[in-house]
Amino acid sequence: MSDLLTTAEYKALAADLDLPRTAFIDGKYRAGHGAAFTTFNPATGLPLAEISGCDATDVDLAVSRAREAFDQGHWAKRAPSQRKEVLVRLCKLITRNRRELAVMESLDSGKPILDCETIDIPETIETLKWHAELIDKIYDQMAPAQEDAIAMILREPIGVVAAILPWNFPLLMMAWKIGPALAAGNSVIVKPAEQTSLTALRLAELAAEAGLPRGVLQVLPGDGPTVGAPLGLHMDVDMVSFTGSTETGRHFLRYAADSNLKKVVLECGGKNPCVVFDDAENLDAVASHVVNAAFWNMGENCSAASRLIVHHAVKEPLLERILARLRDWKTGDPLNPAHHLGALIDAEHCAKVASYLTGTALAGGTAEGPFVQPTIYEISPKDAKAIDEIFGPILSVLTVASNDEAIALANDTNYGLAASVFTANTRNAIRAARDIKAGTVTVNTYGEGSIATPFGGYKQSGFGGRENGIHAHDQFTEIKTIWIDLTDPADGDNVG
Ligand SMILES: NC(=O)C1=CN([C@@H]2O[C@H](COP(=O)(O)OP(=O)(O)OC[C@H]3O[C@@H](n4cnc5c(N)ncnc54)[C@H](OP(=O)(O)O)[C@@H]3O)[C@@H](O)[C@H]2O)C=CC1
Ligand SMILES: CCCCCC/C=C/C(=O)O
Helix, strand or coil: CCCCCCHHHHHHHHHHCCCCCCEEECCEEECCCCCCEEEECCCCCCEEEEECCCCHHHHHHHHHHHHHHHHHCCCCCCCHHHHHHHHHHHHHHHHHCHHHHHHHHHHHHCCCHHHHHHHHHHHHHHHHHHHHHHHCCCCCEEECCCCCEEEEEEEEECCEEEEECCCCCHHHHHHHHHHHHHHCCCEEEEECCCCCCHHHHHHHHHHHHHCCCCCCEEECCCCHHHHHHHHHHCCCCCEEEEECCHHHHHHHHHHHHHCCCCEEEEECCCCEEEEECCCCCCHHHHHHHHHHHHHHHHHCCCCCEEEEEEEHHHHHHHHHHHHHHHCCCCECCCCCCCCCECCCCCHHHHHHHHCCCCCCCCECCCEECCEECCEEEECCCCCHHHCCCCCCCEEEEEEECCHHHHHHHHCCCCCCCEEEEECCCHHHHHHHHHHCCCCEEEECCCCCCCCCCCECCCHHHEECCCECHHHHHHHCEEEEEEEEECCCHHHCCCCC
16 A cells, blocks of 8 residues: 555554544443453553443343344345445445544554555455445345245345454454345344454444444444353344354354354364475465465464475475565564564463464564564474464474375364465365365465455364355345245145
Protein backbone atom coordinates (compact mmCIF):
# COMPACT_ATOMS: atom_id res chain seq x y z
CA MET A 1 0.00 0.00 0.00
CA SER A 2 1.45 3.29 -1.04
CA ASP A 3 -0.22 5.55 1.51
CA LEU A 4 1.23 4.20 4.72
CA LEU A 5 1.86 6.88 7.33
CA THR A 6 4.96 7.45 9.41
CA THR A 7 5.31 6.04 12.93
CA ALA A 8 4.80 9.53 14.37
CA GLU A 9 1.59 9.96 12.36
CA TYR A 10 0.28 6.57 13.50
CA LYS A 11 1.08 7.45 17.11
CA ALA A 12 -0.78 10.75 16.77
CA LEU A 13 -3.81 8.86 15.42
CA ALA A 14 -3.53 6.34 18.24
CA ALA A 15 -3.53 9.10 20.85
CA ASP A 16 -6.73 10.55 19.36
CA LEU A 17 -8.75 7.33 19.13
CA ASP A 18 -12.12 7.25 20.76
CA LEU A 19 -12.13 3.68 22.11
CA PRO A 20 -15.36 1.78 22.75
CA ARG A 21 -15.78 0.74 26.39
CA THR A 22 -19.07 -1.10 26.70
CA ALA A 23 -21.00 -3.94 25.11
CA PHE A 24 -23.09 -3.37 21.98
CA ILE A 25 -26.57 -4.75 22.69
CA ASP A 26 -29.86 -4.17 20.89
CA GLY A 27 -28.50 -1.49 18.60
CA LYS A 28 -26.56 0.58 21.10
CA TYR A 29 -23.60 0.71 23.45
CA ARG A 30 -24.60 -0.24 26.98
CA ALA A 31 -22.73 -1.33 30.09
CA GLY A 32 -22.65 -5.02 30.88
CA HIS A 33 -23.42 -6.53 34.29
CA GLY A 34 -20.08 -8.34 34.59
CA ALA A 35 -16.77 -7.20 36.04
CA ALA A 36 -14.93 -4.40 34.26
CA PHE A 37 -11.62 -5.44 32.77
CA THR A 38 -8.66 -3.69 31.21
CA THR A 39 -7.53 -4.14 27.66
CA PHE A 40 -3.78 -3.61 27.27
CA ASN A 41 -1.46 -2.54 24.51
CA PRO A 42 0.66 -5.71 24.09
CA ALA A 43 3.62 -3.69 22.82
CA THR A 44 3.88 -1.40 25.86
CA GLY A 45 2.01 -3.36 28.51
CA LEU A 46 0.09 -0.15 29.27
CA PRO A 47 -3.70 -0.04 29.67
CA LEU A 48 -5.65 1.08 26.62
CA ALA A 49 -9.14 1.09 28.04
CA GLU A 50 -11.30 -0.17 30.86
CA ILE A 51 -14.15 -2.18 29.37
CA SER A 52 -17.40 -2.93 31.07
CA GLY A 53 -17.64 -6.73 30.91
CA CYS A 54 -20.72 -8.86 30.35
CA ASP A 55 -22.07 -11.85 32.22
CA ALA A 56 -24.87 -14.41 31.89
CA THR A 57 -27.55 -11.70 32.41
CA ASP A 58 -26.26 -9.84 29.37
CA VAL A 59 -26.08 -13.09 27.41
CA ASP A 60 -29.76 -13.73 28.19
CA LEU A 61 -30.69 -10.19 27.16
CA ALA A 62 -28.69 -10.33 23.93
CA VAL A 63 -30.09 -13.75 23.00
CA SER A 64 -33.66 -12.60 23.58
CA ARG A 65 -33.07 -9.46 21.47
CA ALA A 66 -31.42 -11.54 18.76
CA ARG A 67 -34.34 -13.97 18.75
CA GLU A 68 -36.88 -11.15 18.65
CA ALA A 69 -35.05 -9.56 15.72
CA PHE A 70 -34.93 -12.89 13.93
CA ASP A 71 -38.62 -13.67 14.50
CA GLN A 72 -39.73 -10.19 13.45
CA GLY A 73 -38.05 -10.89 10.12
CA HIS A 74 -36.86 -7.31 9.51
CA TRP A 75 -33.52 -8.84 8.56
CA ALA A 76 -34.02 -12.59 8.10
CA LYS A 77 -36.99 -12.19 5.75
CA ARG A 78 -35.76 -9.15 3.88
CA ALA A 79 -35.03 -9.71 0.20
CA PRO A 80 -31.44 -10.87 -0.25
CA SER A 81 -30.76 -7.82 -2.42
CA GLN A 82 -31.80 -5.56 0.48
CA ARG A 83 -29.52 -7.39 2.90
CA LYS A 84 -26.79 -6.98 0.34
CA GLU A 85 -27.35 -3.21 0.22
CA VAL A 86 -26.89 -2.87 3.98
CA LEU A 87 -23.73 -5.00 4.03
CA VAL A 88 -22.25 -3.12 1.09
CA ARG A 89 -22.97 0.10 2.97
CA LEU A 90 -21.13 -1.37 5.95
CA CYS A 91 -18.12 -2.08 3.71
CA LYS A 92 -18.14 1.55 2.61
CA LEU A 93 -18.19 2.70 6.22
CA ILE A 94 -15.30 0.40 7.10
CA THR A 95 -13.40 1.77 4.13
CA ARG A 96 -14.10 5.31 5.25
CA ASN A 97 -12.87 4.46 8.78
CA ARG A 98 -10.18 2.01 7.75
CA ARG A 99 -7.27 3.93 9.21
CA GLU A 100 -8.94 4.27 12.60
CA LEU A 101 -9.74 0.53 12.56
CA ALA A 102 -6.21 -0.40 11.48
CA VAL A 103 -4.63 1.61 14.29
CA MET A 104 -7.12 0.29 16.85
CA GLU A 105 -6.43 -3.28 15.73
CA SER A 106 -2.67 -2.83 15.90
CA LEU A 107 -2.82 -1.17 19.33
CA ASP A 108 -5.08 -3.81 20.84
CA SER A 109 -3.47 -6.94 19.35
CA GLY A 110 0.22 -6.05 18.85
CA LYS A 111 -0.05 -6.80 15.13
CA PRO A 112 2.17 -4.73 12.84
CA ILE A 113 0.34 -1.71 11.41
CA LEU A 114 1.75 -2.75 8.03
CA ASP A 115 -0.36 -5.93 8.14
CA CYS A 116 -3.41 -4.18 9.59
CA GLU A 117 -3.33 -1.63 6.76
CA THR A 118 -2.51 -4.02 3.91
CA ILE A 119 -4.14 -7.29 4.97
CA ASP A 120 -6.50 -7.31 7.95
CA ILE A 121 -8.66 -4.33 7.04
CA PRO A 122 -8.74 -4.88 3.24
CA GLU A 123 -9.50 -8.60 3.74
CA THR A 124 -12.23 -7.77 6.24
CA ILE A 125 -13.88 -5.53 3.67
CA GLU A 126 -13.35 -8.06 0.89
CA THR A 127 -14.91 -10.84 2.97
CA LEU A 128 -18.01 -8.86 3.88
CA LYS A 129 -18.42 -7.65 0.31
CA TRP A 130 -18.00 -11.14 -1.15
CA HIS A 131 -20.78 -12.58 1.01
CA ALA A 132 -22.99 -9.54 0.48
CA GLU A 133 -22.58 -9.87 -3.29
CA LEU A 134 -23.16 -13.62 -3.18
CA ILE A 135 -26.45 -13.59 -1.37
CA ASP A 136 -28.67 -12.34 -4.19
CA LYS A 137 -27.04 -14.62 -6.75
CA ILE A 138 -27.61 -18.07 -5.31
CA TYR A 139 -30.65 -20.15 -6.06
CA ASP A 140 -32.50 -22.78 -4.11
CA GLN A 141 -32.83 -26.18 -5.77
CA MET A 142 -35.40 -28.60 -7.10
CA ALA A 143 -34.89 -32.29 -6.44
CA PRO A 144 -36.03 -35.16 -8.66
CA ALA A 145 -39.55 -36.12 -7.60
CA GLN A 146 -42.46 -38.21 -8.83
CA GLU A 147 -44.49 -37.14 -11.82
CA ASP A 148 -47.22 -35.56 -9.67
CA ALA A 149 -45.03 -33.87 -7.11
CA ILE A 150 -42.50 -31.09 -6.84
CA ALA A 151 -39.61 -31.28 -4.41
CA MET A 152 -37.85 -28.09 -3.36
CA ILE A 153 -34.68 -27.79 -1.34
CA LEU A 154 -34.50 -24.46 0.44
CA ARG A 155 -31.77 -22.88 2.50
CA GLU A 156 -32.97 -20.96 5.53
CA PRO A 157 -31.01 -18.95 8.08
CA ILE A 158 -30.36 -20.96 11.23
CA GLY A 159 -31.52 -18.30 13.69
CA VAL A 160 -29.34 -17.03 16.54
CA VAL A 161 -25.63 -17.60 15.96
CA ALA A 162 -22.87 -17.10 18.54
CA ALA A 163 -19.48 -16.21 17.04
CA ILE A 164 -16.60 -16.88 19.43
CA LEU A 165 -13.46 -15.07 18.31
CA PRO A 166 -9.72 -15.46 18.86
CA TRP A 167 -7.29 -12.60 19.48
CA ASN A 168 -4.95 -13.18 16.55
CA PHE A 169 -7.14 -11.79 13.72
CA PRO A 170 -9.87 -10.02 15.68
CA LEU A 171 -11.59 -8.17 12.82
CA LEU A 172 -10.89 -10.62 10.05
CA MET A 173 -12.19 -13.63 11.98
CA MET A 174 -15.25 -11.59 12.88
CA ALA A 175 -15.77 -10.91 9.18
CA TRP A 176 -15.30 -14.60 8.29
CA LYS A 177 -18.20 -15.36 10.61
CA ILE A 178 -20.58 -12.40 10.42
CA GLY A 179 -20.15 -12.01 6.63
CA PRO A 180 -21.86 -15.27 5.66
CA ALA A 181 -24.04 -15.42 8.79
CA LEU A 182 -25.60 -11.98 8.30
CA ALA A 183 -25.85 -12.33 4.55
CA ALA A 184 -27.89 -15.51 5.08
CA GLY A 185 -30.25 -13.65 7.45
CA ASN A 186 -29.13 -14.81 10.90
CA SER A 187 -28.88 -12.75 14.07
CA VAL A 188 -25.31 -12.87 15.39
CA ILE A 189 -23.87 -12.41 18.88
CA VAL A 190 -20.11 -11.93 18.87
CA LYS A 191 -17.88 -12.75 21.82
CA PRO A 192 -14.46 -11.30 21.09
CA ALA A 193 -11.38 -12.60 22.89
CA GLU A 194 -10.93 -10.66 26.13
CA GLN A 195 -7.60 -9.23 24.90
CA THR A 196 -9.10 -7.76 21.69
CA SER A 197 -12.65 -6.40 21.98
CA LEU A 198 -12.18 -2.93 20.53
CA THR A 199 -12.56 -3.36 16.78
CA ALA A 200 -15.44 -5.84 17.18
CA LEU A 201 -17.38 -3.22 19.15
CA ARG A 202 -16.62 -0.49 16.65
CA LEU A 203 -17.66 -2.73 13.76
CA ALA A 204 -21.03 -3.38 15.41
CA GLU A 205 -21.52 0.38 15.74
CA LEU A 206 -20.69 0.86 12.05
CA ALA A 207 -23.12 -1.93 11.13
CA ALA A 208 -25.91 -0.13 12.96
CA GLU A 209 -24.98 3.06 11.10
CA ALA A 210 -25.18 1.10 7.84
CA GLY A 211 -28.78 0.18 8.65
CA LEU A 212 -28.54 -3.25 10.25
CA PRO A 213 -31.67 -3.57 12.42
CA ARG A 214 -31.16 -3.64 16.20
CA GLY A 215 -30.52 -7.03 17.73
CA VAL A 216 -29.10 -8.46 14.51
CA LEU A 217 -25.45 -7.90 15.43
CA GLN A 218 -24.45 -7.62 19.09
CA VAL A 219 -21.04 -7.78 20.76
CA LEU A 220 -20.50 -9.00 24.32
CA PRO A 221 -17.04 -8.39 25.75
CA GLY A 222 -15.90 -10.61 28.61
CA ASP A 223 -13.94 -13.77 29.18
CA GLY A 224 -14.63 -17.30 28.03
CA PRO A 225 -16.07 -18.85 31.19
CA THR A 226 -18.28 -15.77 31.92
CA VAL A 227 -19.63 -14.99 28.43
CA GLY A 228 -18.54 -17.80 26.07
CA ALA A 229 -19.83 -20.62 28.26
CA PRO A 230 -23.35 -19.19 28.78
CA LEU A 231 -23.59 -18.64 25.02
CA GLY A 232 -22.44 -22.20 24.35
CA LEU A 233 -24.91 -23.58 26.90
CA HIS A 234 -27.85 -21.33 25.95
CA MET A 235 -31.02 -23.16 24.97
CA ASP A 236 -31.99 -20.43 22.49
CA VAL A 237 -28.68 -20.14 20.62
CA ASP A 238 -28.95 -22.24 17.47
CA MET A 239 -25.34 -22.34 16.40
CA VAL A 240 -21.81 -21.62 17.59
CA SER A 241 -19.05 -20.74 15.17
CA PHE A 242 -15.75 -20.85 17.05
CA THR A 243 -12.12 -20.08 16.24
CA GLY A 244 -9.46 -20.80 18.81
CA SER A 245 -7.61 -23.64 20.48
CA THR A 246 -8.61 -27.26 20.07
CA GLU A 247 -8.96 -27.55 23.84
CA THR A 248 -11.53 -24.75 24.06
CA GLY A 249 -13.24 -26.10 20.95
CA ARG A 250 -13.93 -29.31 22.86
CA HIS A 251 -15.76 -27.26 25.52
CA PHE A 252 -18.19 -26.03 22.88
CA LEU A 253 -18.99 -29.58 21.81
CA ARG A 254 -19.72 -30.39 25.45
CA TYR A 255 -21.86 -27.26 25.85
CA ALA A 256 -23.91 -28.29 22.82
CA ALA A 257 -24.32 -31.83 24.14
CA ASP A 258 -25.38 -30.50 27.55
CA SER A 259 -27.92 -28.04 26.14
CA ASN A 260 -29.90 -27.99 22.90
CA LEU A 261 -27.59 -29.85 20.47
CA LYS A 262 -26.88 -26.55 18.76
CA LYS A 263 -24.83 -26.77 15.61
CA VAL A 264 -21.12 -26.32 16.34
CA VAL A 265 -18.44 -25.37 13.83
CA LEU A 266 -14.88 -25.29 15.11
CA GLU A 267 -11.81 -23.82 13.48
CA CYS A 268 -8.92 -24.82 15.71
CA GLY A 269 -5.17 -25.09 15.77
CA GLY A 270 -2.53 -26.40 13.40
CA LYS A 271 1.04 -27.67 13.22
CA ASN A 272 1.35 -27.06 9.56
CA PRO A 273 4.12 -28.45 7.40
CA CYS A 274 6.01 -26.82 4.54
CA VAL A 275 7.31 -29.79 2.57
CA VAL A 276 10.25 -29.22 0.21
CA PHE A 277 11.09 -32.10 -2.12
CA ASP A 278 14.51 -32.76 -3.63
CA ASP A 279 13.27 -31.49 -7.03
CA ALA A 280 12.04 -28.12 -5.77
CA GLU A 281 13.05 -25.30 -8.11
CA ASN A 282 13.65 -21.61 -7.51
CA LEU A 283 14.83 -21.92 -3.93
CA ASP A 284 14.81 -18.12 -3.60
CA ALA A 285 11.05 -18.14 -4.02
CA VAL A 286 10.68 -21.17 -1.73
CA ALA A 287 12.66 -19.34 0.95
CA SER A 288 10.37 -16.30 0.69
CA HIS A 289 7.30 -18.48 1.06
CA VAL A 290 8.76 -20.33 4.05
CA VAL A 291 9.65 -17.11 5.87
CA ASN A 292 6.23 -15.65 5.23
CA ALA A 293 4.48 -18.89 6.17
CA ALA A 294 6.34 -19.26 9.46
CA PHE A 295 6.67 -15.69 10.70
CA TRP A 296 3.79 -13.66 9.31
CA ASN A 297 1.62 -12.36 12.18
CA MET A 298 4.45 -13.41 14.58
CA GLY A 299 3.44 -17.04 13.96
CA GLU A 300 0.21 -16.30 15.87
CA ASN A 301 -1.73 -17.90 13.09
CA CYS A 302 -3.53 -21.22 12.99
CA SER A 303 -2.27 -21.77 9.45
CA ALA A 304 1.35 -20.74 10.13
CA ALA A 305 3.85 -23.25 8.78
CA SER A 306 5.78 -24.14 11.90
CA ARG A 307 7.46 -27.26 10.47
CA LEU A 308 9.81 -27.11 7.50
CA ILE A 309 10.22 -30.68 6.25
CA VAL A 310 13.04 -30.58 3.76
CA HIS A 311 14.86 -33.19 1.66
CA HIS A 312 18.54 -33.26 2.64
CA ALA A 313 19.55 -32.67 -0.98
CA VAL A 314 18.22 -29.11 -0.89
CA LYS A 315 18.43 -28.32 2.81
CA GLU A 316 21.68 -26.34 2.90
CA PRO A 317 20.99 -24.02 -0.07
CA LEU A 318 17.44 -23.47 1.15
CA LEU A 319 18.45 -22.63 4.73
CA GLU A 320 21.06 -20.22 3.42
CA ARG A 321 18.36 -18.37 1.48
CA ILE A 322 15.88 -18.43 4.36
CA LEU A 323 18.44 -16.88 6.71
CA ALA A 324 19.26 -14.21 4.13
CA ARG A 325 15.57 -13.45 3.61
CA LEU A 326 14.99 -13.18 7.33
CA ARG A 327 17.37 -10.25 7.60
CA ASP A 328 14.63 -8.09 6.04
CA TRP A 329 12.10 -9.06 8.71
CA LYS A 330 12.35 -6.49 11.47
CA THR A 331 10.72 -6.94 14.87
CA GLY A 332 9.57 -4.09 17.11
CA ASP A 333 7.03 -1.32 17.65
CA PRO A 334 3.86 -2.42 15.82
CA LEU A 335 3.10 1.20 14.86
CA ASN A 336 6.34 1.43 12.88
CA PRO A 337 5.32 0.49 9.31
CA ALA A 338 8.81 -0.88 8.62
CA HIS A 339 8.27 -3.70 11.11
CA HIS A 340 7.07 -7.11 9.93
CA LEU A 341 6.75 -8.55 13.43
CA GLY A 342 5.07 -6.76 16.31
CA ALA A 343 4.34 -7.83 19.89
CA LEU A 344 2.96 -11.15 21.10
CA ILE A 345 -0.49 -10.86 22.57
CA ASP A 346 0.17 -10.94 26.32
CA ALA A 347 2.60 -11.94 29.08
CA GLU A 348 1.09 -15.40 29.52
CA HIS A 349 1.44 -16.19 25.85
CA CYS A 350 4.96 -14.71 25.73
CA ALA A 351 5.96 -17.00 28.59
CA LYS A 352 4.56 -19.99 26.73
CA VAL A 353 6.40 -19.11 23.51
CA ALA A 354 9.62 -18.26 25.37
CA SER A 355 9.59 -21.67 27.04
CA TYR A 356 10.30 -23.14 23.57
CA LEU A 357 13.38 -20.96 23.05
CA THR A 358 15.81 -23.69 24.05
CA GLY A 359 18.85 -25.14 22.31
CA THR A 360 21.01 -23.63 19.60
CA ALA A 361 19.03 -21.53 17.16
CA LEU A 362 20.00 -21.04 13.50
CA ALA A 363 18.34 -17.63 13.75
CA GLY A 364 16.76 -15.62 16.55
CA GLY A 365 16.29 -17.54 19.77
CA THR A 366 15.77 -14.45 21.92
CA ALA A 367 12.84 -12.56 23.39
CA GLU A 368 12.78 -9.05 24.77
CA GLY A 369 9.53 -8.46 26.56
CA PRO A 370 6.71 -9.09 24.09
CA PHE A 371 9.05 -9.05 21.08
CA VAL A 372 10.31 -12.46 20.01
CA GLN A 373 12.83 -12.62 17.19
CA PRO A 374 11.91 -14.95 14.33
CA THR A 375 13.61 -18.15 15.38
CA ILE A 376 14.72 -21.29 13.57
CA TYR A 377 15.82 -24.60 15.11
CA GLU A 378 17.01 -27.73 13.39
CA ILE A 379 15.61 -30.55 15.48
CA SER A 380 14.29 -34.11 15.49
CA PRO A 381 10.60 -34.86 14.98
CA LYS A 382 10.34 -36.04 18.61
CA ASP A 383 11.26 -32.58 19.98
CA ALA A 384 8.27 -30.80 21.57
CA LYS A 385 8.96 -27.80 19.30
CA ALA A 386 8.08 -30.00 16.33
CA ILE A 387 4.91 -31.35 17.93
CA ASP A 388 3.18 -28.59 19.93
CA GLU A 389 1.26 -25.68 18.45
CA ILE A 390 3.54 -22.92 19.79
CA PHE A 391 1.66 -20.05 18.12
CA GLY A 392 4.79 -17.91 17.97
CA PRO A 393 7.60 -17.10 15.53
CA ILE A 394 9.44 -20.42 15.86
CA LEU A 395 10.16 -22.64 12.88
CA SER A 396 11.36 -26.24 13.28
CA VAL A 397 13.48 -27.66 10.49
CA LEU A 398 13.17 -31.42 10.02
CA THR A 399 15.43 -33.12 7.49
CA VAL A 400 14.29 -36.20 5.56
CA ALA A 401 15.97 -38.64 3.18
CA SER A 402 13.06 -39.20 0.78
CA ASN A 403 9.91 -37.56 -0.45
CA ASP A 404 7.81 -40.43 0.98
CA GLU A 405 9.37 -39.87 4.39
CA ALA A 406 8.46 -36.18 4.05
CA ILE A 407 4.78 -36.96 3.48
CA ALA A 408 4.69 -39.45 6.35
CA LEU A 409 6.21 -36.84 8.66
CA ALA A 410 3.86 -34.13 7.41
CA ASN A 411 0.94 -36.36 8.46
CA ASP A 412 2.48 -37.33 11.78
CA THR A 413 0.45 -34.80 13.79
CA ASN A 414 -2.95 -34.55 15.46
CA TYR A 415 -3.65 -31.47 13.36
CA GLY A 416 -4.57 -31.10 9.69
CA LEU A 417 -5.29 -27.49 8.80
CA ALA A 418 -2.87 -26.41 6.09
CA ALA A 419 0.23 -27.64 4.28
CA SER A 420 2.49 -26.54 1.43
CA VAL A 421 4.49 -28.64 -0.99
CA PHE A 422 7.34 -27.37 -3.12
CA THR A 423 8.31 -29.47 -6.13
CA ALA A 424 8.86 -29.00 -9.85
CA ASN A 425 7.35 -32.39 -10.67
CA THR A 426 3.62 -32.35 -11.36
CA ARG A 427 3.09 -35.99 -10.46
CA ASN A 428 4.88 -35.53 -7.14
CA ALA A 429 2.84 -32.40 -6.47
CA ILE A 430 -0.47 -34.08 -7.12
CA ARG A 431 0.42 -37.18 -5.13
CA ALA A 432 1.54 -35.06 -2.18
CA ALA A 433 -1.55 -32.86 -2.33
CA ARG A 434 -3.70 -35.99 -2.35
CA ASP A 435 -1.81 -37.76 0.44
CA ILE A 436 -1.40 -34.93 2.94
CA LYS A 437 -4.30 -34.90 5.36
CA ALA A 438 -5.07 -31.18 5.57
CA GLY A 439 -7.97 -28.90 4.68
CA THR A 440 -5.78 -26.77 2.40
CA VAL A 441 -2.69 -27.95 0.51
CA THR A 442 -0.89 -25.30 -1.51
CA VAL A 443 1.62 -26.24 -4.20
CA ASN A 444 4.70 -24.07 -4.82
CA THR A 445 3.21 -21.30 -2.74
CA TYR A 446 1.87 -20.65 0.72
CA GLY A 447 -1.40 -19.08 1.76
CA GLU A 448 -4.99 -19.65 2.52
CA GLY A 449 -6.22 -19.30 -1.04
CA SER A 450 -8.90 -16.72 -1.59
CA ILE A 451 -12.18 -15.80 0.02
CA ALA A 452 -13.81 -18.08 -2.56
CA THR A 453 -12.01 -21.21 -1.33
CA PRO A 454 -13.13 -23.14 1.76
CA PHE A 455 -10.91 -23.00 4.84
CA GLY A 456 -10.90 -25.50 7.69
CA GLY A 457 -9.20 -28.52 9.11
CA TYR A 458 -8.95 -32.28 9.09
CA LYS A 459 -8.39 -34.18 12.34
CA GLN A 460 -8.22 -31.99 15.48
CA SER A 461 -7.90 -28.78 13.47
CA GLY A 462 -11.58 -28.45 12.87
CA PHE A 463 -15.08 -29.74 13.16
CA GLY A 464 -18.40 -29.33 11.47
CA GLY A 465 -17.84 -27.20 8.40
CA ARG A 466 -15.70 -24.83 6.42
CA GLU A 467 -15.29 -21.06 6.48
CA ASN A 468 -15.16 -18.87 3.36
CA GLY A 469 -16.67 -19.41 -0.06
CA ILE A 470 -20.12 -20.84 -0.67
CA HIS A 471 -19.27 -23.48 1.93
CA ALA A 472 -19.55 -20.77 4.59
CA HIS A 473 -23.07 -20.06 3.38
CA ASP A 474 -23.82 -23.76 3.90
CA GLN A 475 -22.46 -23.47 7.43
CA PHE A 476 -24.91 -20.74 8.42
CA THR A 477 -28.05 -22.18 6.83
CA GLU A 478 -30.39 -25.08 7.47
CA ILE A 479 -31.62 -27.21 4.59
CA LYS A 480 -35.34 -27.58 4.27
CA THR A 481 -37.13 -30.01 1.96
CA ILE A 482 -40.60 -29.02 0.75
CA TRP A 483 -42.50 -31.75 -1.03
CA ILE A 484 -45.68 -30.63 -2.81
CA ASP A 485 -48.20 -33.13 -3.94
CA LEU A 486 -49.76 -32.19 -7.28
CA THR A 487 -52.25 -35.06 -7.53
CA ASP A 488 -55.61 -33.94 -8.84
CA PRO A 489 -58.20 -34.85 -6.19
CA ALA A 490 -60.45 -35.96 -9.01
CA ASP A 491 -57.97 -38.75 -9.72
CA GLY A 492 -58.29 -40.09 -6.17
CA ASP A 493 -56.01 -39.62 -3.19
CA ASN A 494 -52.30 -40.23 -3.20
CA VAL A 495 -52.16 -42.34 -0.06
CA GLY A 496 -50.44 -45.73 -0.17
N1 LIG B 1 -6.96 -21.44 15.81
C1 LIG B 1 -6.62 -20.25 16.13
O1 LIG B 1 -6.71 -19.40 15.33
C2 LIG B 1 -6.21 -19.91 17.51
C3 LIG B 1 -5.52 -20.78 18.29
N2 LIG B 1 -5.15 -20.42 19.53
C4 LIG B 1 -4.36 -21.37 20.33
O2 LIG B 1 -4.89 -21.39 21.63
C5 LIG B 1 -3.88 -21.08 22.57
C6 LIG B 1 -4.51 -20.38 23.72
O3 LIG B 1 -5.07 -19.14 23.31
P1 LIG B 1 -6.43 -18.67 23.95
O4 LIG B 1 -6.65 -17.25 23.78
O5 LIG B 1 -6.49 -19.13 25.36
O6 LIG B 1 -7.48 -19.41 23.00
P2 LIG B 1 -8.86 -20.02 23.35
O7 LIG B 1 -9.16 -21.11 22.43
O8 LIG B 1 -8.94 -20.36 24.79
O9 LIG B 1 -9.85 -18.78 23.09
C7 LIG B 1 -10.65 -18.61 21.96
C8 LIG B 1 -11.98 -18.01 22.37
O10 LIG B 1 -12.70 -18.92 23.22
C9 LIG B 1 -13.02 -18.27 24.45
N3 LIG B 1 -12.98 -19.21 25.55
C10 LIG B 1 -11.89 -19.61 26.26
N4 LIG B 1 -12.23 -20.52 27.18
C11 LIG B 1 -13.57 -20.69 27.09
C12 LIG B 1 -14.51 -21.48 27.80
N5 LIG B 1 -14.15 -22.30 28.80
N6 LIG B 1 -15.80 -21.43 27.43
C13 LIG B 1 -16.19 -20.61 26.43
N7 LIG B 1 -15.34 -19.82 25.74
C14 LIG B 1 -14.04 -19.88 26.04
C15 LIG B 1 -11.96 -17.19 24.59
O11 LIG B 1 -12.35 -16.20 25.51
P3 LIG B 1 -11.27 -15.40 26.38
O12 LIG B 1 -9.95 -15.58 25.75
O13 LIG B 1 -11.77 -14.02 26.36
O14 LIG B 1 -11.33 -16.00 27.76
C16 LIG B 1 -11.83 -16.71 23.16
O15 LIG B 1 -12.87 -15.84 22.84
C17 LIG B 1 -2.87 -20.28 21.78
O16 LIG B 1 -1.62 -20.32 22.35
C18 LIG B 1 -2.92 -20.97 20.45
O17 LIG B 1 -2.12 -22.12 20.48
C19 LIG B 1 -5.48 -19.19 20.02
C20 LIG B 1 -6.17 -18.28 19.28
C21 LIG B 1 -6.55 -18.56 17.93
C1 LIG C 1 -5.45 -13.15 4.50
C2 LIG C 1 -5.97 -14.40 5.08
C3 LIG C 1 -5.53 -14.61 6.50
C4 LIG C 1 -6.05 -15.89 7.02
C5 LIG C 1 -5.66 -16.16 8.40
C6 LIG C 1 -6.34 -17.37 8.87
C7 LIG C 1 -6.07 -17.62 10.28
C8 LIG C 1 -6.96 -18.11 11.05
C9 LIG C 1 -6.70 -18.31 12.48
O1 LIG C 1 -5.57 -18.22 12.94
O2 LIG C 1 -7.66 -18.57 13.16
